[in-house]
Amino acid sequence: MPNEFDVAVIGAGMAGIIAARDLSQKGHSVVLLEARDRMGGRTYTDHAFNGELDLELGGGYVHWTQPHVWRELQRHGMSLKPPMEGGRFYWLADGAVHSGGSEDLYGTVIPLVQRLFADARARFPMPFEVDLLENREIEEETVEDRINSLNLSNYERDVLEGLLAGVIHSCKKQGIAQLLQAAATTFGDFTAFFETAGSWGIQGGTKQLISAIMAESNVELRLSTPIRAVVDNGSGVTITTREGQLINAWSAVVALPLNTLGDVKIHPDLPPAARSMIERRNPVMAHKIWVRVKGEIEPFSMVAPPGKHPINAARFEKHHNGDTLIMCMCADAAALDPADLHAVQAALRKFIPEIEVVDTACHDWVADEFSKGGWMMHRPGTLTTGPALFRKPHGNIYFAGGDVATWGIGSIEGAMASGALAARDLSMALGQGRHRF
Numbered sequence: 091m092p093n094e095f096d097v098a099v100i101g102a103g104m105a106g107i108i109a110a111r112d113l114s115q116k117g118h119s120v121v122l123l124e125a126r127d128r129m130g131g132r133t134y135t136d137h138a139f140n141g142e143l144d145l146e147l148g149g150g151y152v153h154w155t156q157p158h159v160w161r162e163l164q165r166h167g168m169s170l171k172p173p174m175e176g177g178r179f180y181w182l183a184d185g186a187v188h189s190g191g192s193e194d195l196y197g198t199v200i201p202l203v204q205r206l207f208a209d210a211r212a213r214f215p216m217p218f219e220v221d222l223l224e225n226r227e228i229e230e231e232t233v234e235d236r237i238n239s240l241n242l243s244n245y246e247r248d249v250l251e252g253l254l255a256g257v258i259h260s261c262k263k264q265g266i267a268q269l270l271q272a273a274a275t276t277f278g279d280f281t282a283f284f285e286t287a288g289s290w291g292i293q294g295g296t297k298q299l300i301s302a303i304m305a306e307s308n309v310e311l312r313l314s315t316p317i318r319a320v321v322d323n324g325s326g327v328t329i330t331t332r333e334g335q336l337i338n339a340w341s342a343v344v345a346l347p348l349n350t351l352g353d354v355k356i357h358p359d360l361p362p363a364a365r366s367m368i369e370r371r372n373p374v375m376a377h378k379i380w381v382r383v384k385g386e387i388e389p390f391s392m393v394a395p396p397g398k399h400p401i402n403a404a405r406f407e408k409h410h411n412g413d414t415l416i417m418c419m420c421a422d423a424a425a426l427d428p429a430d431l432h433a434v435q436a437a438l439r440k441f442i443p444e445i446e447v448v449d450t451a452c453h454d455w456v457a458d459e460f461s462k463g464g465w466m467m468h469r470p471g472t473l474t475t476g477p478a479l480f481r482k483p484h485g486n487i488y489f490a491g492g493d494v495a496t497w498g499i500g501s502i503e504g505a506m507a508s509g510a511l512a513a514r515d516l517s518m519a520l521g522q523g524r525h526r527f
C-alpha cells in the first residue's frame with residue numbers, strides 16, 4: 091500500500107469529506123484517514139427501530155440559506171424535507187407547564203429574543219469575518235450574564251431559556267458572542283436562525299449526501315484508522331496511526347472535533363490561544379433522542395429550560411406504522427439515560443400525561459471517543475481569537491471542522507465551509523498541478 095500522498099486529510103466528517111473531494115478534484119493525490127468504520131462523523135444516518143426507519147442520530151437539519159450546504163444539495167440533485175407545521179405547544183416556566191398555540195409562546199418570547207440579540211448586527215456587521223471588530227467587552231460575557239442583564243421575571247426567563255434549549259448546553263458555560271454571530275448571519279433575527287438550525291432535514295439523509303460527494307472524489311479512503319500524531323518536519327508531514335503505521339504527505343488537513351484534538355500530537359505545537367481553546371473544550375454534552383410512542387398522537391412541541399428538566403426540547407416528527415416518532419434534545423446528556431424507557435416516558439409525561447414510550451434511538455456522542463461531545467459552542471473568551479488562528483496554515487498543517495470554523499460554527503454548514511476553505515488555501519500553496527508524490 092503506497093504511503094505517500096500530496097495530502098492526508100484526517101477525519102471523514104463533513105469537513106474532511108469536502109476538503110478531500112475538493113483537493114482530489116484539483117488533481118492532488120489524497121488519502122482520507124478515518125478512525126471509525128464509517129464516514130460522516132457527527133452526522134450519522136442509521137437504521138433505527140429494528141431497521142424500520144432511517145434516522146439522523148447526529149446533525150441533520152440544514153437550510154437553503156446555508157451557501158455551502160445548498161450548493162452541495164443542488165449539485166447532487168437533492169432536496170429538503172419540510173418540517174412539521176402547527177400542533178400544540180407546551181412550555182415549562184416558573185415551575186408550571188403551560189400550553190397554547192405557537193402565537194401564545196412566541197408572543198412572549200420573540201420580544202425577549204429581540205432584546206437578547208439586539209446588538210447582533212452591530213457586533214458582527216460582516217458575520218463571515220468573525221474577528222472584524224474588537225468585541226472584547228462581550229467576549230467574556232456568558233449567556234447567563236446577558237439574560238441577567240435583561241431583568242426578566244422567572245416566567246420570562248424560563249420561556250427564553252427554553253427557547254434557546256435546542257442549542258444551549260449551559261447558560262453559565264457558554265459565551266453570548268457565538269449566538270450573536272449566529273443571529274447576525276440571519277439578518278440579526280435569532281428566530282430565523284432557529285429555522286435555519288433545526289427544522290429542515292435532507293431528503294435521503296446525510297448518508298446519501300456523503301455518498302454523492304464521495305462518488306465524485308478521487309480519494310483513497312482508509313476507515314478504522316485512528317491517528318495519534320501529525321508531525322510537520324518542515325518539508326512535509328508524517329502521520330502516525332495508532333497502530334504505528336507511518337503515512338507521508340506534503341501537507342495535512344486535520345478535520346477533527348475540538349474535544350479529540352488533545353488526543354493527537356500536533357508538532358510543532360499550536361499557538362497558545364488555539365491550544366487554550368482545545369484545553370478548555372467544547373462544553374456541549376447533549377443528547378439527541380428519537381422516541382417512538384404508542385399510537386398516533388396529535389402533533390406537539392415542548393420546551394423547558396436547561397437544568398430544569400431532563401428533556402429541553404421535543405417535537406412531533408411523524409406518524410409511523412400506527413405509532414408516533416418524536417425528536418428530543420437533552421441539554422445535559424447526564425440528566426437522562428436514553429435506554430431507560432421509563433425515565434424518558436416520565437420526562438415526556440410531564441407535558442403529555444398519557445404518552446407511552448415504546449422504544450428510543452440515540453448515539454452517545456459524549457461517550458464516543460471520536461467526538462467526546464456535541465455541536466460546538468464556544469466558551470466565553472474564545473470566539474474571536476481561537477478560530478482565526480485555526481484558519482491560518484500551521485506550517486504544512488491546515489485545520490478544518492465545524493468546531494474551529496469562523497462561519498456556521500457548530501453546524502454542517504460550518505464544517506463544509508471550513509473544509510472548502512482549507513482545501514482552497516492548501517491547493518494554492520501546493521500550486522495547481524504540482525505534486526510531490
Ligand SMILES: Cc1cc2nc3c(=O)[nH]c(=O)nc-3n(C[C@H](O)[C@H](O)[C@H](O)COP(=O)(O)OP(=O)(O)OC[C@H]3O[C@@H](n4cnc5c(N)ncnc54)[C@H](O)[C@@H]3O)c2cc1C
Nearest residue numbers: 101103104105125131132149150151317491492500501502
Ligand atoms: C446530536 C447532534 C445534533 C446536531 N444537529 C445539527 C443539526 O441539526 N444541524 C447542523 O448543521 N449541525 C448539527 N450538529 C453539528 C454537526 O453535526 C457538526 O457541526 C458537524 O457534523 C461537524 O463536522 P466535522 O467534519 O467538523 O466533525 P465530525 O463530524 O466530528 O468529523 C470528524 C471526524 O474525525 C474522526 N476522528 C476523530 N478522531 C480521530 C482520530 N484520532 N483519527 C482519525 N479520525 C478521527 C471522527 O470519527 C469523525 O468522523 C449536531 C451535532 C450533534 C452531535
